[in-house]
Amino acid sequence: MTLIKSISGIRGTIGGKPNEGLTPLDVVKFTSAFAAFIKKTANKEKMKFVVGRDARISGEMVNNLVCGSLIGMGVDVLDIGLSTTPTVEIAVTESNADGGIIITASHNPKQWNALKLLNGKGEFINAAEGAEVLQMAEKDEYLFANIDSIGKYEKDDTFIQKHIDKVLQLPLVDVDAIKKANFKIAIDCVNSTGGIAIPMLLKSLGVNDIVELYCDPNGLFPHNPEPLPENLTEISETVIKTKANLGFVVDPDVDRLAIIRNDGEMFGEEYTLVAVADFILKNKLGNTVSNLSSTRALRVITEKAGADYFASAVGEVNVVEIMKANNAVIGGEGNGGIIYPELHYGRDALVGIALFLTHLAKSGKTCTELRDLYPDYFISKNKIELSLDMDVDIILEKIEEKYSMYPVNTIDGVKIEFENEWVHLRKSNTEPIIRIYSESDSISKADHLARRIIEDIKDVVKQKIKEG
Numbered sequence: 403m404t405l406i407k408s409i410s411g412i413r414g415t416i417g418g419k420p421n422e423g424l425t426p427l428d429v430v431k432f433t434s435a436f437a438a439f440i441k442k443t444a445n446k447e448k449m450k451f452v453v454g455r456d457a458r459i460s461g462e463m464v465n466n467l468v469c470g471s472l473i474g475m476g477v478d479v480l481d482i483g484l485s486t487t488p489t490v491e492i493a494v495t496e497s498n499a500d501g502g503i504i505i506t507a508s509h510n511p512k513q514w515n516a517l518k519l520l521n522g523k524g525e526f527i528n529a530a531e532g533a534e535v536l537q538m539a540e541k542d543e544y545l546f547a548n549i550d551s552i553g554k555y556e557k558d559d560t561f562i563q564k565h566i567d568k569v570l571q572l573p574l575v576d577v578d579a580i581k582k583a584n585f586k587i588a589i590d591c592v593n594s595t596g597g598i599a600i601p602m603l604l605k606s607l608g609v610n611d612i613v614e615l616y617c618d619p620n621g622l623f624p625h626n627p628e629p630l631p632e633n634l635t636e637i638s639e640t641v642i643k644t645k646a647n648l649g650f651v652v653d654p655d656v657d658r659l660a661i662i663r664n665d666g667e668m669f670g671e672e673y674t675l676v677a678v679a680d681f682i683l684k685n686k687l688g689n690t691v692s693n694l695s696s697t698r699a700l701r702v703i704t705e706k707a708g709a710d711y712f713a714s715a716v717g718e719v720n721v722v723e724i725m726k727a728n729n730a731v732i733g734g735e736g737n738g739g740i741i742y743p744e745l746h747y748g749r750d751a752l753v754g755i756a757l758f759l760t761h762l763a764k765s766g767k768t769c770t771e772l773r774d775l776y777p778d779y780f781i782s783k784n785k786i787e788l789s790l791d792m793d794v795d796i797i798l799e800k801i802e803e804k805y806s807m808y809p810v811n812t813i814d815g816v817k818i819e820f821e822n823e824w825v826h827l828r829k830s831n832t833e834p835i836i837r838i839y840s841e842s843d844s845i846s847k848a849d850h851l852a853r854r855i856i857e858d859i860k861d862v863v864k865q866k867i868k869e870g
Contacts, residue, residue, distance in 0.1 A: 405423055429468060435544050444500050451478070455595075473555060477553040479553055479555050487518065488656065490504045491748040525748065575760055588640045588644060594619055628653065642666040646664065647768070657750060675692060676776055682732045691721055691728065692733060713811065715813050725741065794829040815827045
């Protein structure tokens, strides 16, 4: 059993002992602490929260616990039921709520679930706020309401349609262009809430020929739900077999978007954001943001357009912070997460689909031809395990010193920029591990760069052992 308490929420496997797995007691404890935190920061006696969930098997159980706990804390609950992460984010602001809880373990397998915590802006709470919630939970710093002050419960399952309506109203979403393109699109929604939202969206965009894979929101994931190439062989084959123009894949909570080209090959999860950003920049010049571990291609197309690119620490809340600081027109992460501030500050596969289809329709190109317009970069992901007594921070400092003649960014680990490639080293918060991401214009070069840095790390470790 596993329970991970982090600044972004609580995540764990269902079952086991309290504080070891995600048990009912843990759900009640952290929900109550979060309600107490929002009450304290908002300085309000009466509050309203939005609650929504993905379709995983444990969702209804966890939802009942969350809603009951909030009501017990004196919070009025708007339960929007089976939903998506971005839909809940939008529902918080649309309903003038004080906070929100999304019940989803994102791309984790079926035995996992989690509570994702939103503030009154429908955005994830930041690191300092998350740390305070964890502290309040550990110290049981929450007080349940008396009988005359308990919250009220309301159910509303119309927010996915409201979300879609807001997407359709965006000036850069061209429904007529998409309809005229007469796309045939295959989709894989891993039997979660994308199976509700994505067909609704596509039909609203004028796409009538939809090949559906796993669109029954029963929580029985047919394959590993993380939208990585090794998990998407069936939809790739389906795109080719049905002669579809492209395919879309979303994760269980629909905040990540992967695209399959018309030739059955991956568009590349890093390039979901690149393609959408290219379309935005052609219509509205402005700055862009992604995290330090995302492809250089976004920087290339941004600077080519005449705007500035900014990098953030890894994590959606960090991307949003840098986007706001630099008035970015588009941002996101290289895992297929698109943040379009004209709609809201959250990763959103629905707006990603609408903008990508508009871009593809207006380009007059096939999906494969569109991908060929962008520079090719390849990311290699590696890690090195260290002994428990090894000081990871010292190792990172030594690597930073060795490459100090190059541009180095230390806002999140150590990122070293070379002429046409980069390497990013991040330490794990839970294990003695350094994760090593490297990118170059070929996978062999990216692998070679990673191996070089790993050897540098080994040299530092040997020196430290030698020094005693």
